Amino acid sequence: MGASPTTLRLTLHVWRQASRDLPGAFEVHHLEGISVDMSFLEMLDVLNEGLTSQGREPFCFDHDCREGICGMCSLVINGQVHGPDQEITTCQLHMRHFADGDTIVVEPFRARALPVVRDLVVDRSAFDRIIAEGGYISTDAGSAPEGNALPISTAAADEAMDAAACIGCAGCVAACPNASAMLFTAAKVSHLAQLPQGEPERERRVLAMVERMDREGFGGCTNERECQAACPKGISVAHIARLNREFLRSSVLGRS
Amino acid sequence: MSPTADRRLDGRCPSGEMASRWTRHKFDLDLINPANRRRFHIVVVGTGLAGASAAASLAEMGYRVSALCIQDSPRRAHSIAAQGGINAAKAYRNDGDSVHRLFYDTVKGGDFRARESNVHRLAEVSNQIIDQCVALGVPFAREYGGTLANRSFGGAQVARTFYARGQTGQQLLLGAYGALMRQVHAGRVTLLPRREMVELVQVGGVARGIIARNLISGEYERHAADAVLLCTGGYGNVFRLSTNAQASNVTASWRCHRRGAFFANPCYTQIHPTCIPVSGDHQSKLTLMSESLRNDGRVWVPSLAGDERPPSDIPEGERDYYLERRYPSFGNLVPRDVASRAAKRVCDDGFGVGATGTAVYLDFADAIGRDSRAAVEGRYGNLFQMYEMITGEDPYRVPMRIFPAVHYTMGGLWVDYNLQTTIPGLFALGEANFSDHGANRLGASALMQGLADGTFVIPATITAHLAGRTVEPVGPDAPAFGEAEAAARERDERILSVRGGSTVSTLHRELGLCLWNQVGMSRTEQGLREAIGRVRDLRERFWNDVRVPGEANHLNPSLEHAGRLADFLEFAELLATDALQREESCGGHFREEHQTGEGEALRNDEAFCHVAAWEHDEGGAVRHEEPLSFEEVHLVTRSYK
Numbered sequence A: 001m002g003a004s005p006t007t008l009r010l011t012l013h014v015w016r017q018a019s020r021d022l023p024g025a026f027e028v029h030h031l032e033g034i035s036v037d038m039s040f041l042e043m044l045d046v047l048n049e050g051l052t053s054q055g056r057e058p059f060c061f062d063h064d065c066r067e068g069i070c071g072m073c074s075l076v077i078n079g080q081v082h083g084p085d086q087e088i089t090t091c092q093l094h095m096r097h098f099a100d101g102d103t104i105v106v107e108p109f110r111a112r113a114l115p116v117v118r119d120l121v122v123d124r125s126a127f128d129r130i131i132a133e134g135g136y137i138s139t140d141a142g143s144a145p146e147g148n149a150l151p152i153s154t155a156a157a158d159e160a161m162d163a164a165a166c167i168g169c170a171g172c173v174a175a176c177p178n179a180s181a182m183l184f185t186a187a188k189v190s191h192l193a194q195l196p197q198g199e200p201e202r203e204r205r206v207l208a209m210v211e212r213m214d215r216e217g218f219g220g221c222t223n224e225r226e227c228q229a230a231c232p233k234g235i236s237v238a239h240i241a242r243l244n245r246e247f248l249r250s251s252v253l254g255r256s
Numbered sequence B: 001m002s003p004t005a006d007r008r009l010d011g012r013c014p015s016g017e018m019a020s021r022w023t024r025h026k027f028d029l030d031l032i033n034p035a036n037r038r039r040f041h042i043v044v045v046g047t048g049l050a051g052a053s054a055a056a057s058l059a060e061m062g063y064r065v066s067a068l069c070i071q072d073s074p075r076r077a078h079s080i081a082a083q084g085g086i087n088a089a090k091a092y093r094n095d096g097d098s099v100h101r102l103f104y105d106t107v108k109g110g111d112f113r114a115r116e117s118n119v120h121r122l123a124e125v126s127n128q129i130i131d132q133c134v135a136l137g138v139p140f141a142r143e144y145g146g147t148l149a150n151r152s153f154g155g156a157q158v159a160r161t162f163y164a165r166g167q168t169g170q171q172l173l174l175g176a177y178g179a180l181m182r183q184v185h186a187g188r189v190t191l192l193p194r195r196e197m198v199e200l201v202q203v204g205g206v207a208r209g210i211i212a213r214n215l216i217s218g219e220y221e222r223h224a225a226d227a228v229l230l231c232t233g234g235y236g237n238v239f240r241l242s243t244n245a246q247a248s249n250v251t252a253s254w255r256c257h258r259r260g261a262f263f264a265n266p267c268y269t270q271i272h273p274t275c276i277p278v279s280g281d282h283q284s285k286l287t288l289m290s291e292s293l294r295n296d297g298r299v300w301v302p303s304l305a306g307d308e309r310p311p312s313d314i315p316e317g318e319r320d321y322y323l324e325r326r327y328p329s330f331g332n333l334v335p336r337d338v339a340s341r342a343a344k345r346v347c348d349d350g351f352g353v354g355a356t357g358t359a360v361y362l363d364f365a366d367a368i369g370r371d372s373r374a375a376v377e378g379r380y381g382n383l384f385q386m387y388e389m390i391t392g393e394d395p396y397r398v399p400m401r402i403f404p405a406v407h408y409t410m411g412g413l414w415v416d417y418n419l420q421t422t423i424p425g426l427f428a429l430g431e432a433n434f435s436d437h438g439a440n441r442l443g444a445s446a447l448m449q450g451l452a453d454g455t456f457v458i459p460a461t462i463t464a465h466l467a468g469r470t471v472e473p474v475g476p477d478a479p480a481f482g483e484a485e486a487a488a489r490e491r492d493e494r495i496l497s498v499r500g501g502s503t504v505s506t507l508h509r510e511l512g513l514c515l516w517n518q519v520g521m522s523r524t525e526q527g528l529r530e531a532i533g534r535v536r537d538l539r540e541r542f543w544n545d546v547r548v549p550g551e552a553n554h555l556n557p558s559l560e561h562a563g564r565l566a567d568f569l570e571f572a573e574l575l576a577t578d579a580l581q582r583e584e585s586c587g588g589h590f591r592e593e594h595q596t597g598e599g600e601a602l603r604n605d606e607a608f609c610h611v612a613a614w615e616h617d618e619g620g621a622v623r624h625e626e627p628l629s630f631e632e633v634h635l636v637t638r639s640y641k
């Protein structure tokens, strides 16, 4: 890596908030000796270790797999959802993307439907409730036909997979000026709409999921495309267009 | 059952012809009529593949279910991270596969340390699992004609692995999660995320509920039930660094063990050969690079110990392709345990590469030269990208550096054929049980087992428990709940009150290092004895010097981590003790004292063809044996030469 430094000095502004109902504020911390090989969350681990050793409380943040698949990590870093790099989650961001002496601002995802639980942790249970309305195919265990009974073209399987890759992190909501959950909802609708197995519940699904999305307090979609830009899995707004078509079609058919 | 075996260790395996055992067993089990099922409440702890599929399937049958998980949503369980695929005996490729062959491969791959009856059942239901997942909308890879695609995985001679890009676990879990959420919507499942089970509650020796800590509010909650299912995953994080998610733990299993559930084969841990090596003390997890890379990558180290030249400066003649040299017929595709030990050995001998000397090269230059860069990119593009993101190096130009890492645990709570532990009413499913994988798990078979247990086995076997007894109603104000809640509360208070000088992470790191060095890929009597001493010291240090900030009445990740570490510190001793007592090498368990002249694992079937199941006792764990017999697959020595 040539002459670039192998460790960094950083100034961090990190959001502290004791609970949902109490006001929060930024706290400033200085770190030294941060290896460029660390991940962003490992840098926060170092910060938390330091705080703990000083008898202070560490910052709460969500994380689990630390490899970009569980959707547990969140964070807005210097104003960007999941940080400055494209198509990755916060846990995949590495410190070599920062420079010695940088100031980094770390905030929770912010949206009315995603209230802060503590510090950098937010409540994303609204996503589960949207899925509960119909983000599945209703087949009881034991009743499935033989796996190859219904052929599916590679194109349909691929497109379904593109949509199904959503990790439910809610970065799309945090990035959207309207705090809309359209990309998340559309990804599931689109995944299931491409598959013959999804057909019987096609109309009911999209109507129920969209209604729930609205009821949860997410904003409307005005085609800002910020969601696509922030999505760590590169999920395309083309799925939103498909949701809109599905919604229109289902409303016209009047089945729900 | 042999007369010396413990009565509680009756595996309840059916006898007779292997291929019809499961069918006959299901017929022999009592049933509960659909209208009566709603009278029963079942607590399912964990929502990975095993838990989500169990909760959904039981609710579909009409049982009332509560499902708990640590994460904020069931969709985030560790199962989500599985990459490679899921096995089934569909034989779609016309390549001679069959239920019998999958059964045979799994028994042999497990180095003859699993129950034949269980493994056969697993192979049998594997096909139904694929059908079910397809019906749930899992976007498996397809052939051009629209049928399901397969690949060969982990050195298997048939192509029986189904996959969804490199995200098979994610897609399977999202399928199971969807089925679960459907039941939540129907009001049959109560979802309890951000909860951690901290105690088991028994009434009259039968599991009747749990105490869970609400991780947000800190409250201790009482959940009464007619049966409890542990689907809480594996304990790989006892080594601290592993490919597991950060929250993976042994707590639920361990608390049940302390209350009477036997723990089987804790020393069977799987170390995966292809992971990104540790880069420094700050390291929080190890990232798996899919096993499929060994299909095209060649593993090597410099022939000269301590050679510090960059790999491109080391001429062909000064490289040691040690797997190809030692295992000419399997080469780079030897099973996981064999490849891992070989890497360790070359590094121990000073041939390791990279800044820390604990890595070997996985080189794609030949594959790129032979098939083109585009072809290699087509096969492994996303893995190469992931590697570059983490290490900052371009694997198309510079060989990857890889090293083994803890990945999966074959040991777990002892269960009988019905998946019931030694505590009546307590069942263990998925990676949490001691499972069907013997001493070594084959690639793409953990996902299969999780879904088999949850979707097809437990719905049939739980009735044997519920129908077989009059279940007295027990409410959350029963004294047993009060006692268990007090124990949980007290424990957390004790941890918080130490206010010492060592952070939880520091202590966990020390535990992990000790286990990795002495209870990892290669074990000796002396090393194990030392490790046991070291673990005891660390345990004492924990209780005298741990520092956990904050209180118990709010979201407090340090306290959660401390509780899990406290259990790992107890469990680690059992793991090392089991390794010490198993005087043989088998699968992932390698005792240096027991190897062939060529350094290969040497089983001792005379003395150790059994499951070791440990009973908790404050005075020291007691070892029991469940003998294993092999009627269909004959005991042979694995050879990959």
Ligand SMILES: Cc1cc2nc3c(=O)[nH]c(=O)nc-3n(C[C@H](O)[C@H](O)[C@H](O)COP(=O)(O)OP(=O)(O)OC[C@H]3O[C@@H](n4cnc5c(N)ncnc54)[C@H](O)[C@@H]3O)c2cc1C
Residues within 6 Å of the ligand: B045, B046, B047, B048, B049, B050, B051, B068, B069, B070, B071, B074, B077, B078, B079, B080, B081, B082, B083, B084, B085, B086, B168, B169, B195, B196, B197, B198, B231, B232, B233, B234, B243, B244, B245, B248, B249, B251, B252, B288, B407, B408, B429, B430, B431, B432, B443, B444, B445, B446, B447, B448, B450
């Ligand atoms: C990187 C990686 C890749 C893998 N790839 C493959 C593969 O390609 N094919 C394959 O077959 N296998 C693979 N495996 C193995 C496989 O993923 C796991 O063995 C399997 O998913 C375990 O599933 P499970 O349902 O038993 O547990 P998990 O998925 O680990 O779920 C555990 C659940 O229990 C909950 N839990 C734990 N403790 C508590 C508690 N005390 N209280 C409340 N809830 C609790 C958790 O919140 C979670 O919901 C891979 C593993 C890893 C690490």
Ligand code: FES
Residues within 6 Å of the ligand: A062, A063, A064, A065, A066, A067, A068, A069, A070, A071, A072, A073, A089, A090, A091, A092
């Ligand atoms: S921690 Fe799982 S996606 Fe970041």
